[in-house]
Amino acid sequence: MKALILCMLVLLLTSCKKEEKLVITNPAHYNTFLDTSNNESLKSAISEKDYWNNRLKPDTSGVGEIGPLAGAYTRIFEASGAVENLKKAEALYKKGMEISANNKDNYARGLARTYISQHRFKEAMVVLEESYAGVSNKRATEMMLFDIYMELGDYDKADAFLGKIKNTNDYNYLIRLAKWSDYKGDLEAAIKYMEQAKSIAESRGSIALKVWTYSNLADFYGHAGRLEASYQHYLKTLQLQPDNAYAKKGIAWIAYAAEKNTTEANRILDSVMVHHQVPDYFLLKAEMAEFNNQLSEAEVFIDSFVNNASEADYGDMYNAYLIEIYAESQPEKALTLATQEIQNRATPETYSLLAYAQLMAGMNAEALQTIENFVAGKTFEPMAQYYSALVYKANGKSDMVKPLKKELLTAAFELGPVLTEKIEKL
Numbered sequence: 001m002k003a004l005i006l007c008m009l010v011l012l013l014t015s016c017k018k019e020e021k022l023v024i025t026n027p028a029h030y031n032t033f034l035d036t037s038n039n040e041s042l043k044s045a046i047s048e049k050d051y052w053n054n055r056l057k058p059d060t061s062g063v064g065e066i067g068p069l070a071g072a073y074t075r076i077f078e079a080s081g082a083v084e085n086l087k088k089a090e091a092l093y094k095k096g097m098e099i100s101a102n103n104k105d106n107y108a109r110g111l112a113r114t115y116i117s118q119h120r121f122k123e124a125m126v127v128l129e130e131s132y133a134g135v136s137n138k139r140a141t142e143m144m145l146f147d148i149y150m151e152l153g154d155y156d157k158a159d160a161f162l163g164k165i166k167n168t169n170d171y172n173y174l175i176r177l178a179k180w181s182d183y184k185g186d187l188e189a190a191i192k193y194m195e196q197a198k199s200i201a202e203s204r205g206s207i208a209l210k211v212w213t214y215s216n217l218a219d220f221y222g223h224a225g226r227l228e229a230s231y232q233h234y235l236k237t238l239q240l241q242p243d244n245a246y247a248k249k250g251i252a253w254i255a256y257a258a259e260k261n262t263t264e265a266n267r268i269l270d271s272v273m274v275h276h277q278v279p280d281y282f283l284l285k286a287e288m289a290e291f292n293n294q295l296s297e298a299e300v301f302i303d304s305f306v307n308n309a310s311e312a313d314y315g316d317m318y319n320a321y322l323i324e325i326y327a328e329s330q331p332e333k334a335l336t337l338a339t340q341e342i343q344n345r346a347t348p349e350t351y352s353l354l355a356y357a358q359l360m361a362g363m364n365a366e367a368l369q370t371i372e373n374f375v376a377g378k379t380f381e382p383m384a385q386y387y388s389a390l391v392y393k394a395n396g397k398s399d400m401v402k403p404l405k406k407e408l409l410t411a412a413f414e415l416g417p418v419l420t421e422k423i424e425k426l
Contacts, residue, residue, distance in 0.1 A: 021260070022259055024231050024258055024259060025231060025264070029235055030235060033242045036274040039243050041075070041078075042076065042079035042243070045072055045076040045078075052065050052072055056069060063099055063103070066096040066099075066107075067092075067110065069092055070088075070089040071089070073085040073086070073089040077089070077117070079276070080275060081276045086118060087313065093110040094107075097111065105131045105135065105136035105140075108128065108130070108136070108141075109128070109131070109144055111124075111127055112127045112128050112144055113144075116148065116151065117317075118317055119315065121344060122152070122345075125152060128144055128145050139165060142161050143161075146158050147176070150180075152347070153346055153347030155183070162176060171200040171204075174196050175193070175197045178193035178220075181193060182220070183379075183380075187220065190220055191220045191221070194217045195217065197213055198213045198214070211237055211241045214233045214236045214237040214247075215244065215246050215247050218231075218233035218247070219250070230254065231251065231254055235251075243275070248272045249272060249280075249281070252265040252272075255268065256417075262291060265284075265288060279305050279318060280305075280321075283305050287418050305321070306322065310322070316340070320350070320353060323356070324356070327356055331357060334361070335358065337357075341354075348375045349381050349384050351370055351375050352371070352375045352381075352388060355367040356387040364391070367391045368395045382411040382414055383415075385407060386415070386419065388404060389423075390426075392404070405426045
């Protein structure tokens with residue numbers, strides 16, 4: 001009898017242990033940052049825009065005001081998500097390139113940055129290459145050329161330009177070396193280099209550099225399963241910039257993906273969406289609704305995303321997400337969009353989207369060919385691996401699915417509970 005009681009006690013304790021919920025976040029740490037009246041970044045950017053706009057007289061060239069004014073519009077976009085401000089910045093940078101005698105390369109890099117934000121990568125490449133061939137700040141342009149070649153999937157050229165800017169004491173080199181290491185599948189190296197960049201940012205005392213570094217390092221820590229470190233770095237970001245939407249979304253993701261606390265995640269998102277209105281948030285809300293088995297609500301959020309992301313000003317910025325959505329209900333539309341996206345940038349990730357669209361359109365053999373020719377062995381991105389696994393399974397290649405499934409399950413936090421459940425059924 002004693003043995004039976006002891007056995008039942010052990011089982012009870014084991015069961016309780018399994019039911020323990022992972023707790024990382026604490027609303028007391030970030031509640032003050034959710035105050036919706038806290039939008040200093042937007043107010044500051046608007047004030048800056050007004051100042052430079054007032055100085056820009058209609059009867060002068062305004063060459064000295066154009067750059068700062070364009071920068072202010074870019075910061076308004078970053079703080080609010082209002083994409084029309086990118087268009088205004090773009091027009092100003094173009095004007096600057098037309099009328100400036102000595103500063104064309106500065107305007108060229110500014111224009112390229114607005115193109116990158118709009119996913120107009122090839123246009124950005126043309127502007128940068130032309131600038132680089134002329135009189136320009138070579139190093140600044142080389143750094144941006146590395147960025148654009150990475151976006152376009154031209155990894156040989158990216159590697160060459162990374163070599164040109166090599167300086168292990170330079171913040172800008174280290175953050176790019178971190179990006180390169182992540183692309184190569186070496187997350188630990190990526191974290192190491194980003195931590196070195198963090199030390200430089202802190203030694204300089206630059207708030208802008210620290211905000212960028214802390215938030216990006218938080219992402220890397222999350223991908224590595226170091227969730228407490230990820231959370232702490234999102235908090236560090238908010239301590240410097242209380243209205244940073246990216247960091248708040250990061251905390252919302254931890255609340256949802258790690259803690260399964262969709263109520264708290266939605267509360268955080270709701271506060272963010274008051275001032276930072278981008279379509280992305282509807283997708284996360286849709287995923288959380290699906291997780292809670294609120295399928296009709298999930299559909300409403302998906303429709304909201306599609307309606308917003310399809311607005312003309314967004315151009316191709318949300319193509320990847322739209323392909324995923326259309327593939328399930330309108331595969332022909334997904335195929336058209338995926339082909340267009342490959343024209344924009346032919347990366348392993350965009351080819352994986354094409355393969356997924358082909359699969360959902362019943363083109364199993366074509367999807368397999370796409371994966372084998374353009375994706376397999378060329379990327380470590382979890383979504384590309386997931387689409388590869390689906391294609392292999394549909395083509396009866398179960399031996400190829402097993403290792404991918406094993407790898408994908410290690411990225412459960414990054415992929416989220418809904419997709420992880422689907423992966424477990426592969």
